Amino acid sequence: MKPGSSSRLLALLKVASLTLALAQGLTREEARLLDRLAEVLAEGVxxxxxxxxETGEARWALQEALERRVSLPVIAQALFARLESQDPERLRFRVLAALRHAFGGHPVAREKKGGQG
Incomplete structure (x- = not known):
């Protein structure tokens, strides 16, 4: 990336996210998420x-839910998405990992030489 191009890209992405937020009537939280996404994309993934x-909490919660006969479809889907994220060709999971780090300080795995995580 050329010097200064990252800051120009960030500015462009922030303008785009603000425009989208205004046009779609997004909530403050949704607009903040778009803003953070713009920052993550400008930094690059x-x-x-x-x-x-995966910390194991979702897996534990699902095991408990099964034993107690309680449905937890959202937690199940979140766990399945984490398992699906092991595909090295999926850009959306690179972005999601970067966003989780930006919001909650979750650790980010770095790729090893050869493109594998």
Whole structure:
């Protein structure tokens, strides 16, 4: 990337996210998410492994839910998405990993030489 192009890209992405927020009537939280996404994309996701880390809490919650006969479809889907994120070709998981790091300080796996996480 050329010097200064990252800051120009960030400015362009922020204008685009603000325009979208105004046009769509987004909530403050949705607009903040778009703003953070613009920052993450401007920084780039190259080198970030497309892996959304699993702490084991969702797996534990699902095991408990099964034993108690309780449905937790959202948690199940979140766990399945984390498992699906192991595909090294999925850009959306690189972005998601970067966003989780930006919002909550979650660890980000870096790709090893050869493109594998």
């Amino acid at each position: 190259e080198g970030i492994a497309p892996v959304v880390a």
